[in-house]
Amino acid sequence: MRRKNFYIVSDGKLKRKENTIYFENEEGRRPIPISAIYAIYALGSLTVTSKALSYLAKEGVCVHFFNRYGFYEGSFYPRESLVSGEVVVRQAEHYLDRDKRLYLAKAFVEGSIMNMARVLRKNGEDDTEVISALQALSEAEKIDEVMGAEAIARNAYYSKFDTILKNMKFERRSRQPPENEANAMISFGNSLLYSAVLSEIYHTQLHPAISFLHEPLERRFSLALDIAELFKPVIVDRLVFNLVNRKVVTESDFDDRFNGVLLNENGRKKFVKAFNERLEKTVKHRKLKRNVSYQRLIRLECYKLVKHILNAEKYRPFVMWW
Amino acid sequence: MIDEMYIRGVQVNYYFVCKTKLWLFSHNVGMENESDAVKLGKLIHRSVFDRDEKEIRIGPIAIDAVRKGDVVEIREVKKSRAFEKASYYQLLYYLYYLSKLGIRAVGKLSYPKQRKNVEVILDESSAREMESVLDDIPRVVNGEMPRPVYKKHCRKCAYFEFCFT
Numbered sequence: 409m410r411r412k413n414f415y416i417v418s419d420g421k422l423k424r425k426e427n428t429i430y431f432e433n434e435e436g437r438r439p440i441p442i443s444a445i446y447a448i449y450a451l452g453s454l455t456v457t458s459k460a461l462s463y464l465a466k467e468g469v470c471v472h473f474f475n476r477y478g479f480y481e482g483s484f485y486p487r488e489s490l491v492s493g494e495v496v497v498r499q500a501e502h503y504l505d506r507d508k509r510l511y512l513a514k515a516f517v518e519g520s521i522m523n524m525a526r527v528l529r530k531n532g533e534d535d536t537e538v539i540s541a542l543q544a545l546s547e548a549e550k551i552d553e554v555m556g557a558e559a560i561a562r563n564a565y566y567s568k569f570d571t572i573l574k575n576m577k578f579e580r581r582s583r584q585p586p587e588n589e590a591n592a593m594i595s596f597g598n599s600l601l602y603s604a605v606l607s608e609i610y611h612t613q614l615h616p617a618i619s620f621l622h623e624p625l626e627r628r629f630s631l632a633l634d635i636a637e638l639f640k641p642v643i644v645d646r647l648v649f650n651l652v653n654r655k656v657v658t659e660s661d662f663d664d665r666f667n668g669v670l671l672n673e674n675g676r677k678k679f680v681k682a683f684n685e686r687l688e689k690t691v692k693h694r695k696l697k698r699n700v701s702y703q704r705l706i707r708l709e710c711y712k713l714v715k716h717i718l719n720a721e722k723y724r725p726f727v728m729w730w
Numbered sequence: 731m732i733d734e735m736y737i738r739g740v741q742v743n744y745y746f747v748c749k750t751k752l753w754l755f756s757h758n759v760g761m762e763n764e765s766d767a768v769k770l771g772k773l774i775h776r777s778v779f780d781r782d783e784k785e786i787r788i789g790p791i792a793i794d795a796v797r798k799g800d801v802v803e804i805r806e807v808k809k810s811r812a813f814e815k816a817s818y819y820q821l822l823y824y825l826y827y828l829s830k831l832g833i834r835a836v837g838k839l840s841y842p843k844q845r846k847n848v849e850v851i852l853d854e855s856s857a858r859e860m861e862s863v864l865d866d867i868p869r870v871v872n873g874e875m876p877r878p879v880y881k882k883h884c885r886k887c888a889y890f891e892f893c894f895t
């Protein structure tokens with residue numbers, strides 16, 4: 409049986425009885441067989457018993473927690489079953505060695521820029537300005553400069569959003585808090601994506617805190633931030649365009665009582681459902697010659713990184729080929 | 731001899747199946763078993779040899795089944811005959827290892843699904859062959875990761891996506 413992501417949007421309690429995990433609240437009790445769970449996204453106010461947690465840990469299930477505004481809070485990242493000291497040591501070497509780190513940081517930004525350009529072209533927009541950031545990237549000699557090139561591309565990319573979005577205004581990227589509906593969706597989507605990437609890292613030997621583009625000194629699992637850069641345009645931004653332009657998510661799905669705009673519970677439900685459909689959507693992989701889901705593409709990116717740090721094959725970033 | 735030799739049976743097997751797999755396995759780069767083939771193998775392993783003692787561990791080797799008549803018989807249970815050569819050397823290695831401990835044994839490769847058994851015997855020439863394999867394994871493991879080379883059986887391997895993405 410293929411394991412699935414479970415998104416728990418309403419409030420309730422997660423407990424274990426024998427070999428089943430149950431989600432229960434006033435509306436009743438719903439069994440979730442452990443062998444059906446890949447990862448859990450807790451979006452409501454969730455109580456988890458320690459028995460449930462230890463069972464989830466044993467089965468290697470990550471639980472990602474979001475607060476009631478949909479902001480990412482943290483993850484339950486069970487002790488790992490796939491541990492290779494050699495991979496971790498070599499991963500650290502690729503951070504400590506200036507040139508090796510620069511290579512990977514540039515690769516992530518290059519992939520990110522190429523994917524932003526792909527998304528613009530798919531939406532009938534001009535991508536020359538975004539692509540031109542590759543020049544600054546190739547000249548970058550420090551991580552700051554790599555970040556700078558990324559910022560140039562991203563600004564050019566965001567400047568096209570108001571022509572792509574039909575029913576909502578974007579204006580500029582704003583976060584913490586998002587100033588409008590489109591930004592609220594992008595923020596929420598990015599934190600779901602970050603969690604999805606983290607789940608994939610968990611199922612490899614990579615260490616989640618050793619990153620190359622972002623500083624590992626941040627408290628977070630920064631490798632997930634690095635890898636997420638590649639997939640944000642492909643998964644999150646395209647989803648936002650789609651939901652807005654098809655009027656699936658509308659103004660009534662937001663709440664602006666706070667110091668900004670956020671998806672309300674109904675909006676989050678719609679978004680999460682569509683997000684998961686994206687993750688499960690498949691494309692034909694050119695090299696593997698088999699269908700792989702978007703979620704699996706993230707795992708493949710992790711495998712490519714492992715091969716890179718083991719000196720088996722130079723890492724080339726994922727660029728949307730369809 | 732025995733002290734220096736810490737090679738696991740499955741490493742001998744992988745040596746004949748795929749050097750990349752041997753290297754990855756030896757460096758703890760394992761894959762989670764998400765494939766039904768692996769689950770089936772484990773199930774057969776568990777259900778077929780209920781009556782015998784099983785999984786006897788001696789140093790680096792784990793023998794599938796032992797039965798004492800006038801000779802010790804060790805068995806290696808396999809799902810299919812797809813990697814017969816690899817299975818043969820894996821079992822031969824067990825016989826070789828036991829012989830170094832002064833235990834004479836015969837081997838039997840078991841294919842319960844095909845209801846088929848194959849005898850494996852350690853003699854002078856097969857022992858010499860075994861020694862050259864055991865010399866070569868550390869050479870592969872201590873070198874750089876061997877580049878994946880596509881073969882027909884790759885598509886069924888747990889490392890398929892890892893190797894060819």
